[in-house]
Amino acid sequence: MEHYNMNLTVKVWRQKNSKDKGGFQSYPVKDISSEMSFLEMIDVLNEQLIRDGEDPIAFDHDCREGICGQCSMYINGKPHGAWKANTTCQLHMRAFKDGETVTIEPWRAGAFPVIKDLMVDRSAFDRIIQAGGYISVNTGNAVDGNALPINKDKADASFAAAMCIGCGACVAACKNSSAMLFLSAKVAHLALLPQGEPERKSRVLNMVAQMDKEGFGACTNTGACEATCPKEISISNIARLNQEYLVASLTADK
Amino acid sequence: MLDAKIPSGPLDDKWTEYKGHCKLVNPANKRKLEVIIVGTGLAGASAAAALGELGYKVKAFCFQDSPRRAHSIAAQGGINAAKNYQNDGDSVFRLFYDTIKGGDYRAREANVHRLAEVSANIIDQCVAQGVPFAREYGGLLSNRSFGGTQVQRTFYAAGQTGQQLLIGAYQALERQIALGNVQMYARHEMLEIVKIDGKARGIIARNLVNGELERHFGHAVLLCTGGYGNVFYLSTNAMGSNTTAIWKAHRKGAAFANPCFTQIHPTCIPVSGDHQSKLTLMSESLRNDGRIWVPKKKDDQRKAIDIPEEERDYYLERRYPAFGNLVPRDVASRAAKERCDEGYGVGTSKQAVYLDFADAIVRYGKIEAGKEGKSNMSMEEIIVLGKEVVKEKYGNLFDMYEKITGENPYELPMRIYPAVHYTMGGLWVNYELQTTIPGLYTLGEANFSDHGANRLGASALMQGLADGYFVIPYTLGNSLADEIYNKAIETSHPAFEAAEKEVSDRINQLMNIKGKQTVESFHKRLGKIIWDKCGMARNKEGLQQAIQEIQALKKEFWSDVRIPGSINEMNPELDKANRVADFIELGELMCVDALNRNESCGGHFREEFQTEDGEALRDDANYMYVAAWESKSAHEWNLIKEPLVYDVVKPSQRSYK
Structure with a gap:
């Protein structure tokens, strides 16, 4: 790979806390190597801000290898930036050119209030899981792991849904701020497995009810969620969710 | 004198005996007993779920925005269990033996045997929770090999095993939250232990959103806060992973065991520049199929694909024919360092070796062609088929490599180099996972107990879940049974007040330094000292220097660090400063420990102590002990030795040849 250095203007959302109105601020950054990760570029900018006596930009991040789901920036109009199937922490500066202006915002959704700058509160996702995103099995009751053979294709499909990292990019990308891709991934993960069968109906009904309570919007099938998902969770999970929901609504014991 | 409280009797029976005779707490009393759990990775989330299920009143804390983000999530390869599903000779004893040997005979037999015993239950539990492990076409669970073993006992979910196991534990935890058995405190960081009458009775935590200090009572406190690899600044740990919880406990009286035992993982993406975070x-798992090599010629400028087979040095296969590319991590890392130090390294930095999949792609391609009954396929077609197989096995890892380096590993060999990955050292715990402070327990990577001087691959996930799901529910009850008469202590108690004041004084002191240098710059300098002098190779002179340098760095930090913002608000720089201040102190103790241990074992390689062919030279006569350090003053520690007694395994020179 050829490496190069660049100078950029970073236009970033600054908001002191949840009550503050917030607004954009622009900062120049110099000598950024194309080998750096996007967050390392923010690190450089923050070091600069601290030296200049200013408040550094607050942003969520942790593993920096695309799996914890904590990073959450809306970069040049796209959650996690322009690369496909990618998280912000894995975006690298070779995606940018010298002289560019990079615009960074937090996730925008009523159910994800801003805490500070680029950090948002995604605890609504945890509450959706609390509503039924699990199999009710206490520790120590399990039978032998191989006592229950599972069709490989189903197991693989379940795994593909279980890869969701709960970052919330699907909500941020959706014009309705719908959480349907997130929710459907969990419903599909568990509904595809025989272990998930006993609670199949109550799970989907309770989780959908919680999602509505949290203030996420409705799904209008634009597909923006699937296109932006860093783990390429398929929108077909939403079709499965709708089917599960319909069957459960019609047949569940009340 | 340390009492490890190892049950008497034959090794095979110890855990069964213990479980049969430990004290129990009746359900009505469990509801009155409060347990604090700090950290929600595999150990913390599984403990919180399991204890919540039992009916204890649990409070769980994590600094991330959700318990699902804990760094266990990043574990890739797999989890070991002695299931012997492959009929290849595995057993509880073999898993126990491999772990003891892999740890270079510096782990406690009883703990490791228990770990091997419960390993099979972990897989069953996770399957029941809906963890989507990889399966064969017959619907049964699939296994693969990992370093340091000759059987296939590793269960996996593509390259995301840690993620799937953590999500399983997280969901079990969320279920307990929904049932009201666990109260969750996300975006909270523990900054002090509260001790009353010698027992751990609570914590002081900072709410990271508004900066407020909170007091929380517990009849017992469990630290499940992971490893301290970020003391090196650059490591594979998450940015927030830190030592603060266990370090605060250490300063309050908990002994810290084997701090110098750190694991440098052989296969990481090399450093690309000073900006690296x-x-x-x-x-x-890539070492199952990838072959590691360097050119036979020093400073070879040719591209990897232009170097013919006979001019490549597959140095692991050459030096260790029995285990080849699957030698344990410490051995593989040192061998890579040796080649690079000798001038055979590749890439622009020359601090890298190749991990090459070309042979595996052809091998798998031929198998696939055979399955399709096509004997006359061209090499190009075979390679296309082989790439598909490799993609299914390692696709996410290959994608990650390409995103970071911009190079396609299906076409070019990966460049890899060792990096800090895991810390075997941690708080000293007895058989019950209790530290030297009564009522204070440590689980998972944060304790020292199971991996000796080197951890085998796919054993960290096993230990975290063993401790949380299957060990602590029994051992905690054994001491909480004596607590049923003790009511919860009000957090207005003077001990809470004093602990909170200590924390707030320290924060005030940090904020008032108003110096010139950033927290990050101190952390980088600390990391460089430790990497250079207490990293893959150590020697007496270097360690003595490192101690001087760290002490000087500490002074500079406390007089010149600059922390922006204020106390009563979200302030990530202040959080980081708290952590780095503790890393600096821990770094000193790591060097003290490394200096004390005049031998080489596992990940601890003292240059003065090696065999003629450069292997680690143990000194069992003088160092077959756990070095547990008690804090005396800022720069002084007492060494307490826990002798390691091997009743079953006969320690020998580890050989993977």
Whole structure:
């Protein structure tokens, strides 16, 4: 790979806390190597801000290898930036050119209030899981792991849904701020497995009810969620969710 | 004198005996007993779920925005269990033996045997929770090999095993939250232990959103806060992983065991420049199929594909024919360092070796062609088929490599180099996972107990879940049974007040320094000292220097660090400063420990102590002990030795040849 250095203007959302109105601020950054990760570029900018006596930009991040789901920036109009199937922490500066202006915002959704700058509160996702995103099995009751053979294709499909990292990019990308891709991934993960069968109906009904309570919007099938998902969770999970929901609504014991 | 409280009797029976005779707490009393759990990775989340299920009143804390983000999530390769599903000779004893040997005979037999015993239950539990492990076409669970073993006992979910196991534990935890048995405190960081009458009775935590200090009572406190690899600044740990919880406990009286035992993982993406903020691991499972090599000629400028087969040095296969590319991590890392130090390294930095999949692609391609009954396929067609197989096995790892380096590993060999990955050392715990402070327990990577001087691959996930799901529910009850008469203590108690004041004084002191240098710059300098002098190779002179340098760095930090913002608000720089201040102190103790241990074992390689062919030279006569350090003053520690007694395994020179 050829490496190069660049100078950029970073236009970033600054908001002191949840009550503050917030607004954009622009900062120049110099000598950024194309080998750096996007967050390392923010690190450089923050070091600069601290030296200049200013408040550094607050942003969520942790593993920096695309799996914890904590990073959450809306970069040049796209959650996690322009690369496909990618998280912000894995975006690298070779995606940018010298002289560019990079615009960074937090996730925008009523159910994800801003805490500070680029950090948002995604605890609504945890509450959706609390509503039924699990199999009710206490520790120590399990039978032998191989006592229950599972069709490989189903197991693989379940795994593909279980890869969701709960970052919330699907909500941020959706014009309705719908959480349907997130929710459907969990419903599909568990509904595809025989272990998930006993609670199949109550799970989907309770989780959908919680999602509505949290203030996420409705799904209008634009597909923006699937296109932006860093783990390429398929929108077909939403079709499965709708089917599960319909069957459960019609047949569940009340 | 340390009492490890190892049950008497034959090794095979110890855990069964213990479970049969430990004290129990009746359900009505469990509801009155409060347990604090700090950290929600595999150990913390599984403990919180399991204890919540039992009916204890649990409070769980994590600094991330959700318990699902804990760094266990990044573990890639797999989890070991002695299931012997492959009929290849595995057993509880073999898993126990491999772990003891892999740890270079510096782990406690009883703990490791228990770990091997419960390993099979972990897989069953996770399957029941809906963890989507990889399966064969017959619907049964699939296994693969990992370093340091000759059987296939590793269960996996593509390259995301840690993620799937953590999500399983997280969901079990969320279920307990929904049932009201666990109260969750996300975006909270523990900054002090509260001790009353010698027992751990609570914590002081900072709410990271508004900066407020909170007091929380517990009849017992469990630290499940992971490893301290970020003391090196650059490591494969998450940015927030830190030592603060266990370090505070250490300063309050908990002994810290074997701090110098750190694991440098052989297959990570090499450092690309000074801007680097973290390193990324490429799973050890890649060594199943990838072959590691360097050119036979020093400073070879040719591209990898232009170097013919006979001019390549597959140095692991050459030096260790029995285990080849699957030698344990410490051995593989040192061998890579040796080649690079000798001038055979590749890439622009020359601090890298190749991990090459070309042979595996052809091998798998031929198998696939055979399945399709096509004997006359061209090499190009075979390679296309082989790439598909490799993609299914390691696709996410290959994608990650390409995103970071911009190079396609299906076409070019990966460049890899060792990086800090895991810390075997941690708080000293007895058989019950209790530290030297009564009522204070440590689980998972944060304790020292199971991996000796080197951890085998796919054993960290096993230990975290063993401790949380299957060990602590029994051992905690054994001491909480004596607590049923003790009511919860009000957090207005003077001990809480004093602990909170200590924390707030320290924060005030940090904020008032108003110096010139950033927290990050101190952390980088600390990391460089430790990496250079207490990293893959150590020697007496270097360690003595390192101690001087760290002490000087500490003075400079406390007089010149600059922390922006204020106390009563979200302030990530202040959080980081708290952590780095503790890393600096821990760094000193790591060097003290490394200096004390005049031998080489596992990940601890003292240059003065090696065999003629450069292997680690143990000194069992003088160092077959756990070095547990008690804090005396800022720069002084007492060494307490826990002798290691091997009743079953006969320690020998580890050989993977």
